Structures are given as structure tokens and as C-alpha cells.
Amino acid sequence: MQPERLLLGTEDCLAYSYDNSKRSVMPQAVALCVNAKEVADLLRVCHERAIPVTARGRGTNTTGASVPIAGGLVISLERMQRIIEINTADRYAVVEPGVLNGxxxxxxxxxxxxWPPDPTSAPFSSIGGNLxxxxxxxxxxxxxxxRDNILALQAVDGRGERFSSGAxxxxxSVGYDLTRFLVGSEGTLGIITQATLKLVPLPTAKRALRLLFARIEDAAAAVARIMAQPVTPCALEFIDRESLALVRARGVNLPAGDALLLVEVDAEASALDAACNAVLNAAQGPGLTDVLVAHDETQTDTLWAARKAxxxxxxxxxxxxxxxxxxxxxxxLPExxxxxxxxxxxxxxRIVNFGHAGNGNIHVNLMIDxxxxxxANAAAHCLDDLFALVVSLHGTxxxxxxIGLAKRDYMPRAIDAHTLGLMRAIKTVFDPKGILNPGKLLPL
Ligand SMILES: Cc1cc2nc3c(=O)[nH]c(=O)nc-3n(C[C@H](O)[C@H](O)[C@H](O)COP(=O)(O)OP(=O)(O)OC[C@H]3O[C@@H](n4cnc5c(N)ncnc54)[C@H](O)[C@@H]3O)c2cc1C
Incomplete structure (x- = not known):
């Protein structure tokens, strides 16, 4: 690898020492790899010498997953940015891991x-990091x-061996599904060097609806009613009272109400009215105080701007x-x-809640100094209680x-000891010396 792509200076390495978790640990070196062979060559050397390796996309994750807590080498995939093939007949795209989602x-x-995965960070997070x-x-x-939108992967394991999975x-239906093992593995099983992603045709029509509710419980109950009928919205977002106060403080004029659902429905143009009506009918119920239907793209963008801000x-x-x-x-959700x-x-x-209610996925934000x-002490105890609550509701x-670093020690709350043992055994097969992103995901 060219020496100018191996960074050793403190100032250069500093930029790769932290992620959006705001934690920071300096690596000893950073390699800006441009192909899978370079990744494999480096991993082979690191395996021989037991040097820790942290893969890095764009460092936007919130859990400390790309902080090199054991030092060693950061392998940055940011320069592997080629979209290799787009095949609409077979509905796939082959990309390098550093391609930005956006x-x-x-x-x-x-x-x-x-490609369906649409994190808010899409303009500045990488496909490799997303996967x-x-x-x-x-x-x-x-x-x-x-995990629902991946067909195949190429990757390098902790010995520096290249392998591929999927089709x-x-x-x-051929053997174990290593592709889905790697998705969500946070760089602990292998470094993804190429991905074949499942493509979906863009719907021809979309409509956004804003629903205000008197009480948070009313909105939560409406989410359950909407999801219990056959038309699945393409977005079903929840915003609580504290979040609404922030939106109002930014000058957005909203009728009274303590909770808001932002719903988007997509369909063929000819079927859109019926689909929207089905969702609206399901939303009707106690506490629904106001309904706004966006009739054009500008109105839709205004509704989304408040959520994204x-x-x-x-x-x-x-x-x-x-x-x-x-x-x-x-x-x-109501519970x-x-x-x-x-x-x-x-x-x-002070806790502020919003998020992807249609998946039961709520961003619970503890606001502290x-x-x-x-x-700080209250927040630590509150987190413990929050995870206990979630698990008691059969959530996770x-x-x-x-998981990264932030939730690693809570894993035993969600995963039983035997299953954690199986996960550790799988990690050992992919990475016998434990050099890949050590200290992440699996409790020590
Ligand atoms: C403003 C903002 C909004 C966000 N919104 C969302 C959201 O809506 N939904 C959501 O899911 N997340 C969201 N995130 C979190 C974050 O953007 C995602 O987790 C994203 O997938 C991380 O991508 P990245 O390229 O930054 O990866 P990084 O943060 O660099 O890495 C993340 C993990 O992936 C590993 N990794 C990176 N590349 C590879 C590779 N090629 N092979 C193997 N392992 C690799 C790293 O080691 C690390 O464990 C948001 C973050 C911000 C800052």
C-alpha cells in the first residue's frame, strides 16, 4: 500500500479516534484502503502480530462502535467509493463499502x-457502516x-482470508446465511469489501398525513390500530409533547395536542386515495384532534423538516x-x-421521545448535564430501568x-447466557485471535 495512505501522525490519527458517541481513543495507525486486497494484506499482518483492527466507514454511529478502544489499526473504507454495477432487471446494485447511502x-x-435503508444520516454515512x-x-x-435488503457480500475475516456469501x-437456499451474520456484526466478524444490495422500484405516488392527538397514549394506541390493518404506511413516525414544544419553538404553527404522528403512504397513483383512507380510518379514535393531509411536495417537505430537525x-x-x-x-407501545x-x-x-413508531422503535433521549x-448518576439508573422495561415488554x-460500546454491558439483559456463548463461538471462528473491533458488541 502506498505510504501516503498509511497515516501515522497524531493529527492525522486524531480524526479517526472518535465517532458520534463523542468517545475518543487514539489508534496507532490508520490505513486508507482502496481495494479488498489491501484490506486482506493488512488483516493478515495484524492477525500474525495480534494487532487490534477497527473498521471505519464515516464514524457517524452513536454507540462508540468505530472508536478504536484497543488502539492498533483503523482500516478506513472511505476511499472504496465505487458503484460497480446497477442491474434493474435483476434488481440489485453492487457497491464498495465506502459509497455514501445518499x-x-x-x-x-x-x-x-x-435501496430501502434510509437513516437520517444517509447523506454522510457509508453503506458498509449501514450494513x-x-x-x-x-x-x-x-x-x-x-438485513432485509441485502443479497450478497464479500468480506475479509480476522485471519486476512477473503470470503463471499449470498448470491x-x-x-x-444454499448453506448457512453468512450474509446476515455479517449484517449488524459491527465489524467484529469481518470487514465488508463489497455488497450486493436489493433494489426496490420507487412508488409512483406518495402522500404525507399529520395527525395530532390530545394525549401520548392516544397516539400510541392509534399506531397499533394503523398497523393492525392491511395498508402498511411507508413511514409512521411518532413525536411526543417535549419534541412538539421544540418544533413549536422553531416557529412551526401547530394546533393543540400532546403527540403527533407523521404518516406517509405510498402506492400506485390510482390506488393512493384508497390507501390513505384506510390509514385515516384506522387512525380515527379517542384523542385525535387534528388531521392535515399534504397535497404537494412542498407541504410534504415542510412536515418532514420538523421531524428531521x-x-x-x-x-x-x-x-x-x-x-x-x-x-x-x-x-x-402505549405501555x-x-x-x-x-x-x-x-x-x-427530562426525557424526550420520538421515532419510528411503526416498528415500535422509539428514540428515548435522556437530556442531562x-x-x-x-x-449523571440518575441517568445511569434510569437506563438500567429502561432496558428492564423494554425487555419486560418483549422488546429489545x-x-x-x-450495541457498540454503549450498550455492550446490557446485552445479558436481552440475550441469555447460552445464546451469548454461541455468539462468542461464532466470533472465534471468524476471528480466532479476537483482533476485529475488540471490546465491542459482546460483553467481556
Ligand atoms: C445525525 C445522525 C442521524 C442518524 N440517523 C440514523 C437513523 O435514522 N437510523 C440509523 O440506523 N442510524 C442513524 N444514525 C447512526 C449512524 O449514521 C449509522 O449507524 C450508520 O450506519 C453508521 O455508518 P458509518 O459509515 O458512519 O459507520 P461507522 O460509524 O464508521 O461504523 C459503524 C460500525 O460499522 C463498522 N464498519 C464500518 N464499515 C465497515 C465495513 N466496511 N465492514 C465491517 N464493519 C464496518 C464499524 O467498525 C462500526 O462498528 C445517525 C447518526 C447521525 C449522526
């Missing part, structure tokens, strides 16, 4: 296709997250947000929302952000 969507749109975290977004309620076909706007509430993305079966309200009062914390030891720790 760039792929831009290339697919003129061809009438899209490694099993990222999703609003569209997951209808089209699924990464170009939309169905196949929420995450950054939270920073105005407190110096730190602890952003959890717990998930429960949709029918248990989750009520339970979080109780926890906020019990621990005297980390310099206040009482608040993360819907899309993954």
Missing part, C-alpha cells in the same frame, strides 16, 4: 429504484432495514443527550410510552443503532 440513492432515482449496524430509518416499517438471485434541535435542551433506540412490539413517563418522574430527568454528578435494546 450517493447511491441519487444514482438509483433516475432509474426508478431505491455493519443494520441501519434503518422511517421506511423500515414497510421496506425493512439493511445475485432474489432467492437461494428534531435530533439536532435536542442539543438546545441540555449539554448532553443519551440517545437510546429501544424497540418493542407495536401493540406494547412503553407510559413506562418512560414514570421513569422520567422517578429519576427526575454531564457535569452534574446527580443527573436497539432497533437500528446497534
Amino acid at each position: 450517493d447511491l440513492q441519487a444514482a438509483l432515482k433516475p432509474l426508478g429504484f431505491f 455493519a449496524c443494520n441501519a434503518g430509518g422511517p421506511r423500515a416499517v414497510k421496506y425493512g432495514a439493511c 445475485l438471485t432474489s432467492k437461494h 428534531l435530533s439536532p434541535a435536542l442539543r438546545s435542551l441540555a449539554p448532553k443527550k443519551i440517545n437510546e433506540d429501544v424497540v418493542v412490539p407495536v401493540s406494547r 412503553l410510552i407510559a413506562g418512560v413517563d414514570v421513569l422520567a418522574r422517578q429519576h427526575a430527568l 454531564p457535569s452534574d454528578p446527580v443527573a 435494546l436497539s432497533g437500528e443503532h446497534g
Whole structure:
């Protein structure tokens, strides 16, 4: 590999020491690889010398997953940016891992296709990082997250051996599904060097609806009713009272109400009215105070702008947000929302909730001042109680952000000891010396 793509200087390495979790640990070196052979050559050397290796896309994950906590080498995939093939007849795209999600969507749109995973970070997160975290977004309620939209992978294991999994076909039944092992494995089993992604035709028509409810419980109950009928919205987002206050503070004029659902329905143009009516009928019920149907793209964009601005706007509430993305079966959402309200009062914390209600995936944001030891301590206890609540509702720790470092020690709450043992055994097969992203995902 060319020496200018192996970074050793402190200033160069610093940029690869942290991610969106705000944790930071310096690596000893960073390799800006441009092909799979370079990745394999480096991993072979690191395997021989037991050097820790952390794969890195764009460092946007929120869990510390790409922080090189054991030092060693960061392998950055940012320069592997080729869209190798788009095949609309067979409905797949072959890409290198450093392609940005947003760039792929831009290339697919003129061809009438899209790749369903749509994290809000799409313009600046990589496909490799998306796959490694099993990222999703609003569209997951209808089209699924990464694991549902992948056909095949090429990767390098912890010995530096290249391997491939899956097929170009939309169905196949040959052996173990290593592709889905790798998706969501957060760089602990192998480094993805090429991905074949499943493409979906763009719907011809879409309509957004804004529904306001008097009480949060009313909105949560409406989500369950909407999901219990046959028309699946392509987005079903929830915004709570605290989030609405932020939106209102930004000058958005909203009728009274303590909770909002932003629903988007897509269909063939001729079927759109019926599909929207089915969703609206299901939404009718106690506490629905206001309905706004967006009739053009500008109105739709305005509705979405408020939702997308929420995450950054939270920073105005407190110096730190602890952003959890717990998930429960949709029918248990009312209990989750009520339970979080109780926890906020019990621990005297400000908690703001919004997220992908159609998947039961709620971003529970604990707003704290980390310099206040009482608040920091309360947040730690509250998190513990939150995960216990979620598991008691048959949900789990993360819907899309993954485990990384932030939730690693909570894994035994969600996964029993025997199953964790199987996961550790799988890790050993892929990575016998444990050099791939050590200290992440699996509790020590
Ligand atoms: C403003 C904002 C909004 C966000 N919104 C969403 C959202 O709506 N939905 C959502 O799911 N997430 C969201 N995220 C989180 C984040 O963007 C995703 O987790 C994203 O998938 C990470 O991609 P990345 O390229 O930044 O990967 P990184 O953060 O660099 O890496 C993430 C993990 O993937 C591993 N990895 C990276 N590349 C590879 C590879 N080629 N092979 C193997 N392992 C690899 C890393 O080791 C690490 O474990 C958001 C983040 C921000 C900052």
C-alpha cells in the first residue's frame, strides 16, 4: 500500500479516534484502503502480530462502535467509493463499502429504484457502516432495514482470508446465511469489501398525513390500530409533547395536542386515495384532534423538516443527550410510552421521545448535564430501568443503532447466557485471535 495512505501522525490519527458517541481513543495507525486486497494484506499482518483492527466507514454511529478502544489499526473504507454495477432487471446494485447511502440513492432515482435503508444520516454515512449496524430509518416499517435488503457480500475475516456469501438471485437456499451474520456484526466478524444490495422500484405516488392527538397514549394506541390493518404506511413516525414544544419553538404553527404522528403512504397513483383512507380510518379514535393531509411536495417537505430537525434541535435542551433506540412490539407501545413517563418522574430527568413508531422503535433521549454528578448518576439508573422495561415488554435494546460500546454491558439483559456463548463461538471462528473491533458488541 502506498505510504501516503498509511497515516501515522497524531493529527492525522486524531480524526479517526472518535465517532458520534463523542468517545475518543487514539489508534496507532490508520490505513486508507482502496481495494479488498489491501484490506486482506493488512488483516493478515495484524492477525500474525495480534494487532487490534477497527473498521471505519464515516464514524457517524452513536454507540462508540468505530472508536478504536484497543488502539492498533483503523482500516478506513472511505476511499472504496465505487458503484460497480446497477442491474434493474435483476434488481440489485453492487457497491464498495465506502459509497455514501445518499450517493447511491441519487444514482438509483433516475432509474426508478431505491435501496430501502434510509437513516437520517444517509447523506454522510457509508453503506458498509449501514450494513455493519443494520441501519434503518422511517421506511423500515414497510421496506425493512439493511438485513432485509441485502443479497450478497464479500468480506475479509480476522485471519486476512477473503470470503463471499449470498448470491445475485432474489432467492437461494444454499448453506448457512453468512450474509446476515455479517449484517449488524459491527465489524467484529469481518470487514465488508463489497455488497450486493436489493433494489426496490420507487412508488409512483406518495402522500404525507399529520395527525395530532390530545394525549401520548392516544397516539400510541392509534399506531397499533394503523398497523393492525392491511395498508402498511411507508413511514409512521411518532413525536411526543417535549419534541412538539421544540418544533413549536422553531416557529412551526401547530394546533393543540400532546403527540403527533407523521404518516406517509405510498402506492400506485390510482390506488393512493384508497390507501390513505384506510390509514385515516384506522387512525380515527379517542384523542385525535387534528388531521392535515399534504397535497404537494412542498407541504410534504415542510412536515418532514420538523421531524428531521428534531435530533439536532435536542442539543438546545441540555449539554448532553443519551440517545437510546429501544424497540418493542407495536401493540406494547402505549405501555412503553407510559413506562418512560414514570421513569422520567422517578429519576427526575427530562426525557424526550420520538421515532419510528411503526416498528415500535422509539428514540428515548435522556437530556442531562454531564457535569452534574446527580443527573449523571440518575441517568445511569434510569437506563438500567429502561432496558428492564423494554425487555419486560418483549422488546429489545436497539432497533437500528446497534450495541457498540454503549450498550455492550446490557446485552445479558436481552440475550441469555447460552445464546451469548454461541455468539462468542461464532466470533472465534471468524476471528480466532479476537483482533476485529475488540471490546465491542459482546460483553467481556
Ligand atoms: C445525525 C445522525 C442521524 C442518524 N440517523 C440514523 C437513523 O435514522 N437510523 C440509523 O440506523 N442510524 C442513524 N444514525 C447512526 C449512524 O449514521 C449509522 O449507524 C450508520 O450506519 C453508521 O455508518 P458509518 O459509515 O458512519 O459507520 P461507522 O460509524 O464508521 O461504523 C459503524 C460500525 O460499522 C463498522 N464498519 C464500518 N464499515 C465497515 C465495513 N466496511 N465492514 C465491517 N464493519 C464496518 C464499524 O467498525 C462500526 O462498528 C445517525 C447518526 C447521525 C449522526
